[in-house]
Amino acid sequence: MLPVAYRVGMLAAALSSHYDGQFIGIMLTASHNALPDNGVKLVAPTGEMLPSSWEHVAEVVANCPMDELETELAKHFGAIGKCSVVVGMDTRPSGPALREMVMKGVRKLGGEVVEIGVVTTPELHTAVARLNREPHTVSQLEDDYIVGLASAFQPVVGVHNKVKIVVDCANGVGALKVQKLKKKMAKTGYELIVVNGGEAELNHNCGADYVKTGNCPPHGDYKPDAVTHFASLDGDADRLVYFTFTDAGTFQLIDGDRMSALIAMAIKKLLQKSGLADSITMGVVQTAYANGGSTEFIEKTLGIPIVCTPTGVKHLHKAASGFDIGIYFEANGHGTVLFSENATKTLRTTRNEHSELLLAVSRLANQLVGDGIADMLLVEAMLKITKQSLKDWAALYKDRPSCLIKTVVKDRTKLKTTDADRSITEPAGLQTEIDRITACVRGGRAFARPSGTEDVVRIFSEATTAEDAAKLAADISAVIAGYGI
Incomplete structure (x- = not known):
């Protein structure tokens, strides 16, 4: 990891130069993974995730031989000008050594480094955005x-x-x-x-x-x-x-699907009471992995539109930004609520009790990235607004039994999907067989998608019973095996 950290430091400096010297963020963390693991996350000058268009460049730089590194960076960025990088880390013991290598990489290209110490990932994102608006000391951040x-x-x-x-x-x-x-x-x-x-x-x-x-x-x-x-x-x-x-x-x-449901219910209530339900659009963004019980509750009981995106926070975040108030959470609990400029402007000019509450909610929800601590306070606020206990919340809808398995394939790239990974376009005929099998299962829903990192296909299924969900997934796995991909 140390050589990678050095390269990422140089990459961050080059990115900062590309963005006219604005701060780029580096977070040293492996999130929910085990203590010995560690990793590096890059943050854009806005404080949001780095645009996916840079992923290929990052991969090339991370794997570039050391003696070719500056030449490779010059291909993508040209001459390096003013550059600034802010670095944070979690509590892993490997963090300080990685931080030193990152800083060496930044300084190799003449960059300024601001260390903000031990921080949460959302805190680092917030710090990047604030430093690019106005100067702050580390303690102020x-x-x-x-x-x-x-x-x-x-x-x-x-x-x-x-x-x-x-x-x-x-x-x-x-x-x-x-x-x-x-x-x-x-x-x-x-x-x-x-x-x-x-x-x-x-x-x-x-x-x-x-x-x-x-x-x-x-x-x-x-x-x-x-x-x-x-x-x-x-x-x-x-x-x-x-x-x-x-x-x-x-x-x-009580997972991310239920957080979406609770927050959607509370915000809809506040919009209605503020008289702004027709002036501010709202919606919920999910992936195909969201439990069907939550999808039905949000769409049919609450009457709130849902957009389904491919797996990956970057896709959910982008889709949520298409609403005035966009709510997104993965089932694993990563997500937030985004308020558009139109939403905040409308709320400020309305000036009633419930619009003021919504403005407070907009300040509470992290507008840059999923934030566990902010989301905890957001959940508590939503429980207060809806007068729900945890047991009430847990009982909003019933989860449908589901099963998630993976099956090994020779070449995952031969399986192509569309419709947010919910439908297979290649090999021809495979989706028709999956549809036929699924239609025979009571309450059946299923999809298969290739892994992004290994030669396996992930199969997700739902049914009325856990046994039927497991059998449906196994049957789909057998069908995929028959195609020899």
């Missing part, structure tokens, strides 16, 4: 982030509430930020209680990914009652899931 969340939260929920939020911080950087946020939220009556706060291994038996994939609570002792909520962040705090327990003590996951 963190203070503005924390204070901004607290000051947007209080107008929505008021004061003197009695709610405890037990936050599983995955033994990661989120714990540091939640502890600081806790001090700013005292007046609201929301008490943040940190568990898995760094005393054990990062993401081990804890964190949003562990809770979601294992369908079980994180390490710790959780005692449910009417005023206690349970949330899990991942290692770099850009994902969030909630969980609760039935009266019988059975664990219940």
Whole structure:
């Protein structure tokens, strides 16, 4: 990883030069992955994800021989001018060494480096956007982030509430930020209680990914009652899931699909009460992996349009920006709510109680990227607005049983899809066979898509029962095998 980090430092400097010297962000994290892993994320000057058009250049630079690196960069960027890079990292022990290599790479091209220390990934994104608007000290960046969340939260929920939020911080950087946020939220009556706060291994038996994939609570002792909520962040705090327990003590996951449903319900209510339902468009963005129960609830019960995109946050984020208020969450808990310029302008000029609440929500939701801590406060605000308990929320709709498997193929590139990966165009005839099999299953829905990284095809299925969903996926796998791809 060290040679890669050096190359990425040089790439970030070159990108900054391309963007007229604006700050480019580098985040050192492997998110929900195990402690020994680490990685590098690049952030655009806007604070959003770097445009996908740069992905090929990044791949070439990452694999370029060291003695050819400057020549390769010159091919894509020409002469390097003023360049500025802001660097953050999570709590992994490999972070400091990677940071040093990144900075060496930036300085090799004469770039300025701003280190902001140990931060969440969303905090780094926010810092990039703010530094490109006006100068900030490092301490100001963190203070503005924390204070901004607290000051947007209080107008929505008021004061003197009695709610405890037990936050599983995955033994990661989120714990540091939640502890600081806790001090700013005292007046609201929301008490943040940190568990898995760094005393054990990062993401081990804890964190949003562990809770979601294992369908079980994180390490710790959780005692449910009417005023206690349970949330899990991942290692770099850009994902969030909630969980609760039935009266019988059975664990219940509340994932990103349910966050979309809750937030959509609350925002629609506020739009209607503000008199702006016809002036501001809203919609929800999902992928084909979203549970069919959530899709039906949002479309049919709430009457809110849904757009389906290919897998990948960049696709969801782009589609959400097509609405005045666009809501997107992957089932894994990564997502946010985007407010357009038209939406915020309309809300400011309307000036009634409910439009003011929506403005506060727009400040609470991270407008750049999915933010687990901001989303946690957003969820709590939505629960307050809709007067829902966690059990009410969990019962909004019933999940349809599903199954996700993968089947090994010789060449995944021979399988082509369309319609947000929901339909296969090549090999010819394969989709017709999948449709025929699926039509024979009660409540059946299924699709198959090639992996982006390995020679496997991922098969997702839903049905009325778990057994039927599993059989449907297995039958589709057998059909794909028959095509010899």
